[in-house]
Amino acid sequence: MASMPTDTQSTTSELLSHYVSVRRFSQLLCEPLEIEDFVVQSMPDASPIRWHLAHTTWFFETFVLRPFAPNYQPIEPLYEYLFNSYYNGVGQQFPRAKRGLLTRPSVADIYLYRQTVDNQIQRLISQADDPLLQEITPLVELGLQHEQQHQELMLTDLKHVFAQNPLYPIYQEVPRIEPPLVPEQTWHRFEGGVVEIGHAGESFAYDNETPRHEALIHPFEIAGRLVTNVEMLEFMEDGGYHRPELWLSLGWNQLQTGDWSSPLYWVHEEDGWYEFTLGGLVPLSMAAPVTHISYFEADAFARWKECRLPTEFEWELASQSVPIEGNFVSSHHFHPASAQTSDGLRQMFGDTWQWTASPYAPYPGYRPAEGAIGEYNGKFMCNQYVLRGGSCATSRSHIRRTYRNFFPPEARWQFTGIRLAR
Amino acid sequence: MASMPTDTQSTTSELLSHYVSVRRFSQLLCEPLEIEDFVVQSMPDASPIRWHLAHTTWFFETFVLRPFAPNYQPIEPLYEYLFNSYYNGVGQQFPRAKRGLLTRPSVADIYLYRQTVDNQIQRLISQADDPLLQEITPLVELGLQHEQQHQELMLTDLKHVFAQNPLYPIYQEVPRIEPPLVPEQTWHRFEGGVVEIGHAGESFAYDNETPRHEALIHPFEIAGRLVTNVEMLEFMEDGGYHRPELWLSLGWNQLQTGDWSSPLYWVHEEDGWYEFTLGGLVPLSMAAPVTHISYFEADAFARWKECRLPTEFEWELASQSVPIEGNFVSSHHFHPASAQTSDGLRQMFGDTWQWTASPYAPYPGYRPAEGAIGEYNGKFMCNQYVLRGGSCATSRSHIRRTYRNFFPPEARWQFTGIRLAR
Amino acid sequence: MASMPTDTQSTTSELLSHYVSVRRFSQLLCEPLEIEDFVVQSMPDASPIRWHLAHTTWFFETFVLRPFAPNYQPIEPLYEYLFNSYYNGVGQQFPRAKRGLLTRPSVADIYLYRQTVDNQIQRLISQADDPLLQEITPLVELGLQHEQQHQELMLTDLKHVFAQNPLYPIYQEVPRIEPPLVPEQTWHRFEGGVVEIGHAGESFAYDNETPRHEALIHPFEIAGRLVTNVEMLEFMEDGGYHRPELWLSLGWNQLQTGDWSSPLYWVHEEDGWYEFTLGGLVPLSMAAPVTHISYFEADAFARWKECRLPTEFEWELASQSVPIEGNFVSSHHFHPASAQTSDGLRQMFGDTWQWTASPYAPYPGYRPAEGAIGEYNGKFMCNQYVLRGGSCATSRSHIRRTYRNFFPPEARWQFTGIRLAR
């Protein structure tokens, strides 16, 4: 949840413009789809596209329109139940694992739902006086950040659906850039000490990035680029997926029950390795960063390399030395790209989320927001690991140096990757 | 599989006309649907509508076009794998439980597949000389009977999908006929003896209806109409779902694990019982036959009534006294209707499939057809019960007195009902 | 349940003597065991030995002492709950799958329980006047037949426990009889017709063997001996476990999920096939009957041989031509032995239970007994198959030509085998 700016700089028109552009982007992402593609839920962790489109709308309806729009009449009262994700404070939820069993409201009806809510949000913002604007701006902003998260999930959930299909559907043809030589790895030393960690200031951040606090960081070195596919192949050829001594115990169990022997979406054909991407099944690029790997694989790879994963504090400290630039969703590449050849710290942002060694835990003095909004982050602080830096499916405007993404250690369907430390 | 007529009376034009009308009816049934409705598989036993449309087409492609059409080129080679249901003799099958994870080929592509195969089947029939016609006619006929079975499944699978949705979608508005008084039950005695059972003659029948053979039937009485909803309510009010002494042991386990306390699709609202139908959620009709019940419920109800279910041989013998008439799919009612008031044997055909006490087993001397076609029936003769008579979702032209439908005793999503015997 | 003799010939002393000898035999079977061996439940279908010893005692306590012994005081009231198997009419049951989690009452306490109940049963019988004796004799007789069934289960459940252990414990050393040549198969023709089936007369039989009734049997041939291990090996070498066309659909699924590629308890070592027996792991005897196979395997083997399994009526008719003799538990061989070389019908009794093609269903006019005793047989008449003839773990005094044993088609831990028909 947002740290609430007490003195907002967003003018009404800035807020409206931000609202329109984020909301429109969700629909832009759906343009290549057939109606059939909106319906399927390929695993309980993922959701159908139609659900994402409706749920993000539900968020504005629930947290902005219902409390603040005068005489608000919902388009369909059951949507409160159908499109609630996990907010117990709002009420019961349609069971998560059954989202893919629903065919109605149709996609057309959900677009109508979006349009109706958009109209009313825009009217509410336009007509709001200053005190109301103060109150709703952080909620609208939170809704937009929330929608950006779901835009990333739409791409990764869709990819997971398409990957079930032996026809290997193509979301969007992506020009194959001939991979350059694999750029050399470099190492970058930081001295650490007692440093400030977490979000400060008036701009938007989730509550889990706060409060800003001091942390003690020991000296460390961090790798200059992400681990590449060719390095992952070396790991595999060295028996990486068959050597229990490299793995956490839970990881080794998971590898066996899940029958893992390569990153997710890798396909071995007679003429070598391929990778399923949003551009279809393509030959594996050696120079590109490895992606769709779990924390377990990241950790095992690091152990094999006699390195380790960075802590989230180390990462945050290192990130302060580089600008927030990279291969984000706006590149329309929808896949991580190989690092540039340079001796600097590269790929800190975009390309792939970087697993850190840090379990997802509250910062000292952390307090979730009051009410249902407080369920946004805090209640998930258990059995997950922090990832940093964003990915090729993240919006540039969504990411921050203090941004803490989190997934369970077995999750592989996000654009996740590895940066080493030592 | 068909008993092969050695001297076919079907002329080419009759076969073509039958082909066109059955194939067209599948698509007619889909007219009320949204594209979203074609995609979902609500349980492993059911299949998405898009799959039914493709699989029935695959049947003609696999068993008619591939072996008999000169230089046949499939529209997409992977369809052989994607749309094979369970024919190991044809090859591997895409996993049944994952049929609902596919979004492509799209519905439009599947209609194109149907059109392409239809064109070639029609050309093949039109151009066939007599020997070829002799050979393909029983296969085409089998494919059409097969498609009629899937037409019934399309309606029941769709109903199951819609029933997952708290919005209770309506497939087609059905005029509510004000239920008459519940017609009196009547009893009809048959003396039995050694009687001929099973299909004879040249006309089409599945292989499981053969060979015709003698069976010994002891004297019995059979009920004049199906058990009604009001009788089922009496059973429930008498604690029927809470009295283990009424149930088979497996049924009692199933009742507990499935949390059964009424027939499937019954919904208790504040003002009484409702039933989800293809016409939406409607107040329960007292006079209509109870439907969507398992063998376990049919058996428990019969025990409670101090009756029993008829054997399939008793049913077949009794059926010979009445014409094949009833509430079939052509009524477009899509739901069982109450019996007429008369003292005759009523509702032997249409309305609901009637559970018999007979485990599904081969007739003495039974032999499945050679090759993959032989997988149609025989391999399912285990842990299932025979149902007789067809339902409100069956085509009149599909049913016979000797017709043996079969489902596991826990199945409830078909239009199944109860006729008593004693 | 017993058909109640209205005029019992059993004198008090005969009943007492029968009681003592059957009860003693349960404990005799336990003599080779360590205390540890009484505790384990290796799968939900099986039960710990300590449970069998207590449950058979509970049966007498519940159905004889509680209703008939004046002022009966149970040794421990909770035993009614702990040792009830599935009699809902008696009350709740401790969950079946958790029987192996209990360590108390200890084995010593259970022997004490047995002794206490035995004393009181013997006193009750001794002191009963004629009318009471009339009433309790069939119940005592039923309890003894029941205990004999559990004696067989004790051996098969124990074998299943021992088979989990890589140390291959030995229940009792059995002298290895050098296997003779495999005796030739013979075929025996019966003309059938309308014949009487089921139990008649005053002697004990379970209710599922009644009523005696007429059945129509078509002419058939039945094999002269059981199928041998060497024949099963031929089936395996011909790809029997890898050819779906030989299997029922449920059988093929089961084979895959259970990873079946040979009969249960067969172990392949470097120097060939071994079989785990109650005498330990021994080289597979080629001439001995194959055992520990499911209905699915029996059915697939028969199909491969271009034969079929006999119906239970065919078996019963054929059995009338031979005396009830064979390798029963009294041989202390605890394993099926090879057939004698002769041209007669052999091994109809003892050695292995013989799967029939008959689903377990009630005979026409069947009625279970009143009250909880009626739960003995009738409620299991669903999704099981009838087996006939007894096994090397059955007591001679327990078996009859009309005896109907029944197990689900996937069950393999009993001494089950194959006799062919055609």
Add this chain to the structure above:
Amino acid sequence: MASMPTDTQSTTSELLSHYVSVRRFSQLLCEPLEIEDFVVQSMPDASPIRWHLAHTTWFFETFVLRPFAPNYQPIEPLYEYLFNSYYNGVGQQFPRAKRGLLTRPSVADIYLYRQTVDNQIQRLISQADDPLLQEITPLVELGLQHEQQHQELMLTDLKHVFAQNPLYPIYQEVPRIEPPLVPEQTWHRFEGGVVEIGHAGESFAYDNETPRHEALIHPFEIAGRLVTNVEMLEFMEDGGYHRPELWLSLGWNQLQTGDWSSPLYWVHEEDGWYEFTLGGLVPLSMAAPVTHISYFEADAFARWKECRLPTEFEWELASQSVPIEGNFVSSHHFHPASAQTSDGLRQMFGDTWQWTASPYAPYPGYRPAEGAIGEYNGKFMCNQYVLRGGSCATSRSHIRRTYRNFFPPEARWQFTGIRLAR
């Protein structure tokens, strides 16, 4: 794993004496048991007593005798496989979840195994020259610490077995001390700062307590005693188990799937709350510390109290202010006891393990030992939480201020409890 003392002060006789006393204590704990009690595994997380006795022996055989005893001949080669817990470096393991299916080797055989290994270990130590003693002492010491951990598990696993039994077996009668008034809670402030954390020095510690390193601790207050049963009742009466806003998301799921509405082993009878203890079922003591609660419950309780759990570093810092004294296993109470009335920091050691807010993670610079011994701790550093302080089932000689115990957040069968911080 042990930090290896380079200059051991243990003389041979001290080591022998320590060895004998620890090994003897395992058997002492078993004296109240029946043979049946050694066999059962009541859940996959727990192990049978017979397995604990054998596995701890296996540890000495594998890590001391095999590498160091000249011409060592194992008593039974298969024990290496049967009694390996999770050391992939040693070889395959008998499946953990099936430990309760084995009945052999018998308990007597396992005692023989213990005796045989003990003899050889004692001979090896007695005859070792100085360099060998240097080498084996830390391994023997590790084996003894390991056995002490299993002694605690024997008590908690046995309690879990007994708790399955409606007869509520008693391990050992414990005199009921009339509970005093609930002692007042007190709060103790620490200023924190950059402090040294972890084990230092030559004495034994597990590898996960090293390396000693600096950590930054913010000022905090810690509660003077453990949370009591009466406080837990207040939480329950305030709807604690029914208010999702108090729970972590995973905890709420767990509560629902596990049907949790009180701590484990609490039993509600007509006349109030009881608790199953190793002394049987006894009325709940209001003043005693709540125990057998998961991390989820500890965390939810803390949130309800508007407090939090301490971090493991806070706990370690606070622990330095008090001596290592408390209600350990040597009290033979086998249950936590109520705190003394005082205004000091109490119950820091013994009574119950104290859940901390710290995910179990490696200390900066942590390195597991080389070889299979390195699997002792490191590979479990995922999805677990650190507990501190020992319990009423821990040996005093086993615990340290730096000791890090760890369990998954859902684990409840250990003697776990709550100390609050803020």
